[in-house]
Amino acid sequence: MTRIRRNPVPLTRMNTLVVTALAACWACVSMAAPTVVTADRLFDAGQGRVTGPAVVVVEDGVIVAVNPDRLPDSAERIDLGDMTLLPGLLDMHTHVTADYFTGDNWVTTPVIETAPDWAIRGVVFADKTLQAGFTTIRDLGALPGFPDVALMRAINRGEVPGPDVWPSGHYISITGGHCDVTGFAPGVMELGPKQGVSDGVDEVIKAVRYQAKHGVRVIKVCATAGVYSFSKSAPIGAQQYSEAELAAIVEEATKLGLKVAAHAHGTAGINAAVRAGVASIEHGSILSDESIRLMKERGTYLVPNLYINELPLPEDAPAEIRAKSDYLIPLVKQSLEKAYRAGVNMALGSDSGVYRHGDNGREFTALVDNGIKPVDALRMATVNAVDLLGVDDRGVIAEGKRADVIAVPGNPLDDIRVMEDVRFVMKQGVVYKR
Secondary structure (H helix, E strand, O other): OOEEOOOOOOHHHOOHHHHHHHHHHHOOOOOOOOEEEEEOEEEEOOOOEEEOOEEEEEEOOEEEEEOOOOOOOOOEEEEOOOEEEEEOEEEEEEOOOOOOOOOOOOOOHHHHOOHHHHHHHHHHHHHHHHHOOEEEEEEOOOOOOOHHHHHHHHHHOOOOOOOEEEEOOOOEEOOOOOOOOOOOOOOOOOOOHHHOEOOHHHHHHHHHHHHHHOOOOEEEEEOEOOOOOOOOOOOOOOEOOOHHHHHHHHHHHHHOOOEEEEEEOOHHHHHHHHHHOOOEEEEOOOOOHHHHHHHHHHOOEEEOOOHHHHOOOOOOOOHHHHHHHHHHHHHHHHHHHHHHHHOOOEOOOOOEOOOOOOOOOHHHHHHHHOOOOHHHHHHHOOHHHHHHHOOOOOOOOOOOOEOOEEEEEOOOOOOHHHHHOOOEEEEOOEEEEO
16 A cells, blocks of 8 residues: 655645644545556665666555566556665664754753754654655664654654654763753753663662653664863863663663663774664764774674865854864874775764754765765765664665665766755655655
């Protein structure tokens, strides 16, 4: 059965009544014949090549055949012509309920807005992300109140459009660390283990358990200092959790069936997180030879974020934030080159929320501009990301997989910039962009 998104009007231009009606309509399922999607080309993510022409048959949200000898009777046809079909893309590092540094009052937002504000904003941003061709995302850290979990549930219920969301809830951070809310007067937004801010083995275990209790699907820990935090004393890559604390986080998360993603810029924190058993290093800005060796030994993924390095900082960003950013940018590029040359596992992550949602596809161009082959950039957002996520039902266009299919004009192996111009989006057999 196929559902088709009937109203392409952006949510940002809809009034409350239209949004309510649209949400109700989304839950409607129309019984339909199988759908046949055709295009001149298909990206085979498993083999890393473009073939063609392509015929994909979809029924009940699943791909039932690729290039069959015979098409089903009475099938609905979607002929895309001079386009390339790709699996629905996966973004392993987003902040889909956030508009941290692209909106007004980015510094004070945590203390003047609430979880409902962020969840409602997430509805708009999730739609933008889906329209960009990303049908699955990890959301790596939201402000307190689990707005990312609420958004995941609304999408799963069919009430709003959006990608599959793997939410992490609250960041796990040391008191005063990069992922704590800092810079305010004492007594303002003081957080504890329930909000992820925790110190010592006992508290980090409590923090992980509390996130799991409220429905997260991945744990995000801030293993080192970062750029967008207001601590003037901590160097940019300073390790913030001990290896014992990191190991406790990973052990407890593993018991609960959750993987751990670690924000880590500096070498010591990266190495400690890898030894502790995290699934991925986010950013990985200053990788040493030992970092590379450890990551290869343990199969740890690197999720670099390249496009954000091309963007200007907010005009009111303090001098210390600007200095940290300027220091890291060349090191990020060097670390990416070193990891790529050594064959470290890598998955695509955009860090959207630090820039405009819906521009996630620009990460492909940034990766290629920094030495990644187009085919490998595409695999980072498909088969590699699926491996990191720990699922096997998506990431390729093949019989038995979810009907997550997108299309771009031309051939992305010839011009990776076409990944910024997604023309067709299907998620689980539902057409959202046509």
